[in-house]
Amino acid sequence: MKLFSGIGSVVLTFLAATGRVAAFAGSGLSHCLRPPFYGKQILRQLIEVGFYCLPVVALTTLFSGMVLALQSYTGFARFSAESAVANVVVLSMTRELAPVLAGLMVAGRIGASMAAEIGTMRVTEQIDALSTLSTHPMKYLVVPRIIAGLTMLPILVLIGDIIGVMGGYLVGVYRLGFNAVGYIEQTWNFIETLDVVSGLVKAAVFGFIVTLMGCYHGYMSRGGAQGVGIATTNAVVSSAILILVANYVITESFFSK
């Protein structure tokens, strides 16, 4: 009996948390469509997500592309398919690696800082102060971040796609001895619009997830420095898990036959 009540309690807690996140997401999205809009805040967040995350995304995708070329070359050599390296690199980068790695890196870089900043504002009563100064905290704090996540992550992933393919090219041409023109031609001929589009859709969804989790956990944080620390950890962990789950769901909807 105790076991059942324990399981029931966990299920109810999970459902309640899911409901709270869904209500928060609904409220955030509905405020995205209704004025007033805080242009300065939106610009600040666009720079924060788009510009400050670029180095980490660029480095991650560059080295992933390089490793992928090297691994697939040595692996494919077992059944004489070394010539497929360019195809594997471009397909893996655009469909999977660039969006997932960028999403996870942005979760660590931005999701954590959003949760910490908003969480600190919560525990120091700055969010209450916003309400008393005729400013809706959702519009001022959450909407700019969600807009930045939704728009900037696809741009980061597009750049990451190009840099990742370039990483594969560098290893393929200068380390493995592929013909430079042949490598680029093979990449270009193999890639399809759907490969890139599916990656960009994933990026937008991941951007939404990261900013939503950062804002939600920060907004709901309680109890001083420890509460802010917990909010930051929860934001990163929940973003990472949701990104991986959403990745499977989106892949299934795009490519299942």
Place this chain on the structure above:
Amino acid sequence: MIDKSKIVWRDVHLAFAEKQVLRGINLNVLEGESLVVIGGSGSGKSVLIKSVLGITKPDSGEVIVDSQNIVGCSSHEREAINSKIGMLFQGGALFDSISVWENVAFGLMQTGSARGTTARSRAIEVLGRVGLDKTVADLSPSELSGGMQKRVALARAIIDEPEIIFFDEPTTGLDPIMSDVINQLIISCVRDLGATAVTITHDMRSARTIADKVAMLYQGQIIWHEPVSNLDNPGNDYVDQFVHGRGEGPIQMTIRQ
């Protein structure tokens, strides 16, 4: 002249989860009056004023401002009510991502009543009123001392010349001289604006300086509400113990052995 109530709490109940914080509050503040609310830590004093600002919502009862019950009012009505109110938060609650003058003029800029250089010069003028010169205007709040931060927060609370001002422990954490400076500033600001003021404090010296009337909150109820002149002979053992800071008396502190 008929005394007109500016704020009335009528049978207000409020609980957080299992904890009943307010248990039938009945209290009124007359227009132009300065009321000080005293009571132990965690007795619900801050919750009382937050119920007027819409930050916490009573479970039952009425909160009346200018003859209008504001419990459950629309967001539009809430904005109109909050525009009449200035609030000095316990820790100042200054926004640390913007400069001092932007903090002070934040409400003006959000409502559109002043922008750019007009807002800046208005902020500098009000900073002058609280004894700060214009050299602090471009500093970040974190560069100021505790006392200066309290003054900036006071300037932010009064810049829009509100009809009602709430002060949440305005002298907590300040030295006795700075406390007196803040008390005098509160008196002069309230007098100059002709505002109705509600102050929460544990500081009896502060209460004697600021108050026209004093109310004591104990176990979620107002147990005493009289002119400040009766504070030394309150005729109530609870108030007498609290005012004189005695360990012995009807108020028992729970200390775990």
